[in-house]
Amino acid sequence: MVSIHNLGFGYSKKKPVFEGLNLELQAGNVYGLLGRNGAGKSSLLRNIAGLLTPTSGQCTVNGHTPHLRQPKFLQELFFLPEELHIPPISMKEFVSVYAVFYPNFSQNQLTEYLKEFEVDSSARLTELSLGQKKKALISFALATNTPLLIMDEPTNGLDIPSKSQFRKIIASSITNERVILISTHQVRDLESLIDPIIIMDNREVLLNAGTDVIAEKLSFKTVQQVTNHEKVLYSEHSIRGFGIVIPNEDESYTKVDLELLFNAALEKPQVIKQLFN
Amino acid sequence: MEFRENQAIYLQIAELICERILLKQWASEDKVPSVRELAVQLEVNPNTVMRTYDFLEQKGIIFTKRGMGFFVSTDAHDKVTEFRREEFLQNELPQFFKAIHLLGIDFSELQNRFEAFKTENY
Amino acid sequence: MNQTLDIQRLGWLIKRIWVENRKLFGMTYVVMVLLCIAAYYLGRDAGGAIVDRDIRFGSLIVGMFGLGVLFANYIFRDFSHTPSTMSYLLLPASHLEKFLSGLFYVFIVYPIVIISTHSLIDYAAFEIIKFSYPDTPMERTIISYSELFETYFTVQDTMFFNGVTILTNFWTFTIMGTLFFQRLSLIKTGFLGFSSIAIIALLEYLMFHYIIGDLNNNISFNTEKDSFLTVYITLGIVLIRFILPLFWLLIAYLKLKEKEV
Structure with a gap:
């Protein structure tokens, strides 16, 4: 439209x-x-x-x-x-x-x-x-x-x-x-x-x-420790550990956390652009 | 509805519907609320609810009647049980095992507690 | 559906201005009528047998000039305040319809209301005084309205019709300014208007002074220059009286069309 x-x-x-x-x-x-x-x-x-x-x-x-x-x-x-x-x-x-x-x-x-x-x-x-x-x-x-x-x-x-x-x-x-x-x-x-x-x-x-496409490509998780640093697009500290955004590799759909997604996009704009274009 | 953070919203809605079917709030052949109705109730995007319905239809839990919307399948109860069992064994049980292993909880204690829980709740 | 001018939509726009402002218009109108009556009451002379001519004429001038400019600015202020400009520009009607709905109030409704109200007050004042003082020297009317049309188009210089000239220019100029300035449009327009008048006056003075020479000494003796002057003045009057207001309106309309917020 x-x-x-x-x-x-x-x-x-x-x-x-x-x-x-x-x-x-x-x-x-x-x-x-x-x-x-x-x-x-x-x-x-x-x-x-x-x-x-x-x-x-x-x-x-x-x-x-x-x-x-x-x-x-x-x-x-x-x-x-x-x-x-x-x-x-x-x-x-x-x-x-x-x-x-x-x-x-x-x-x-x-x-x-x-x-x-x-x-x-x-x-x-x-x-x-x-x-x-x-x-x-x-x-x-x-x-x-x-x-x-x-x-x-x-x-x-x-x-x-x-x-x-x-x-x-x-x-x-x-x-x-x-x-x-x-x-x-x-x-x-x-x-x-x-x-x-x-x-x-x-x-x-x-x-x-769409959020389905986003969830297909990215996972949003809370972890105790950030391990594979090279893959993690974005991480931030929270009370429960680290909120991280990583490429989705195990075909499980997590809920798209818009704040994490937004921060990830601002931090790694080129990666995000490539992933979704 | 409060959504948990570890699972896509459409799956959480699917779970909610499954729960209603298991609790017999929705019987077989009952009409399922329309996409719009449920979207308004849960305050989510109607497309998300549509995705949930598509997903449940694939699993054979609900089915469409042309022009009339979605209905609960005759064998929905069994299908849901099967689906939930599988999900539990695959996703939730490993977490549970991890926890009892870390905390050193004995199986016999679990057995006792489980029996107590059953008599208390059902 | 006509994309430029649709009478029904124009009607809706005219209704919009009325519904949104009727309370304010009503209150302002009552205040103006009371002020005018007060001016007549205070302006009586010779033991109350006559109302001063300056008061009778002046109250009309103030109503038309001063308040008219405020009114023109008020009607078009929808375009000089960002949130209202946005909502008005996006109202489904053409630019021309929006422009005309404003002009309708400034050039049709306003003069009719002011002139008829003023005439009524003036007439009532005359009748009341005539009743109390049968041999009052007060004239029945200050202005011969029947001559209005005729005189205006014969390019004659009378005080009143020069007034009309100034008036239409002031109004149209105000409308233009209101559309150009986003905030404090009236003050900015006034500043722009008066500074341009000052500049034009200066240029005119210099032109007469250096090209034609000293007015007082030369004009009446030199026929060639005299006819030049007549042409100049006639052209000037036509320009100022008819062309200039239309020019301001055209600029205002173009600005409205291109307005961005």
Whole structure:
């Protein structure tokens, strides 16, 4: 659905945010985009959404060129930025104004999500807490049923029960026609939800793979001692010993530990790239 | 659901389903919750649940009826027992042996404790 | 589906501005009406038999100029604050529709509301005074609205229509500035606007001074230069009155289309 070839982008010519970036997103998936601060996650999301114009290469979404921002493209996209714009009206009024722009909007879904999130839809949005605001807009975003839904750090500001509700709602709203792309730092919040995983660093995509492919190629273990050093891609000390990432050689599938995977990718970017390309 | 760290999530979900079958919470020919339902319940990606169902179908524990979803096989109970036995003997028993060897626990003590456990719980 | 201009979508956008701002608009309107009435009340002269002409005229000017610029900035501020710019740019409507929905409020709704409200207050003030002081020297109206259209297009220099000229330029310039500046757009636009006026005035002075010579001494005696001057002034008026506002709007629209956040 989203297809990016050789994409280059930079706010100034001397300092490109990314160069020659390639990425394909297939419908029916909840993609998790990981990367350290300043790795260009937000810039990538904004390029896909058409808020920024690529300096080179192509980016297409369902055949549309995002940066032209034509209504037919915008109807197929909902972008939930990290910093939300909240008009001083109630959720009911908000829906009465904005829902008409989205042809597949479903009032039933919205009601259901708002109920699950326990958001008061008659209160003024500006008077809600940050978490409530976020939940109101997440509910609306999901109810628009756009083929592409991009969320930048959606779990920031959500309390613990809300994070669980968020996972339930996302799990229920993904369909075969839809791509949900979530950028996050809070991998623990979404660990069992996001799949495939995209890791960005140093102006490029290091990895874009489903957790089954990752588990096939890499093992994530806790060991008392790190023995075969040359094979271990990454290890870190924890209370229970060492968390390690090593190539999977015995065909047993371990649970993909996103934090370990992310750290391994940053430490051995070339190895990770070779393994997954 | 809290997932352990040493096993892929889809296998842990498979284990959960097997447990429900062994405990007779799900009888044979019962309809299994849809992929979406279970994904929402467990807060995991629906694709992961789909993988679990594929895996269980391969093992003959559940089967599909066209357009109606997944159902528990007639001989699911036996299949699960067989599958779990194999898994236990292969994966968990060696760990257990290692532990009793390191701690020097006697087999007769285990025998006594096991009998006590059985009378207490079942 | 038309990708550039769809009247239904334009209608939705106009509704959006109204629903999101109606409370603020309502409150601001009440405050403005009260201020205007207060100005009329305090501006009475000669024992209350007449309202000072400067107050009558000035209150309209302040409403149109000062508050009009604030209003134009307010309507387009959706494009000068990063989170709102993002959400508005991605709302499924074309750039032109978004631009026109704002212009609708600045150039149609606002002048109608201000002029009709002001006329009403002015008319009421006149009737009340006429009732208490039958032989008041107060004129019935300050502006002949019927002549508005005619005079505006005949390039005549009257105080009021110079006002309209300045007004359309101020509004369109404010809209442009609001679209260009991401934060504190009004202050930055004001700075840019007034500094360019100062520069143009300086250039004009230098041009007259060095090319045409001293205005006071030469103009009335030299027919050749006089006709040149007439052409220059007429061109200048057409330029400032019609071309310049359209130019600001065009730049504003292009900026909106290319806006990136």
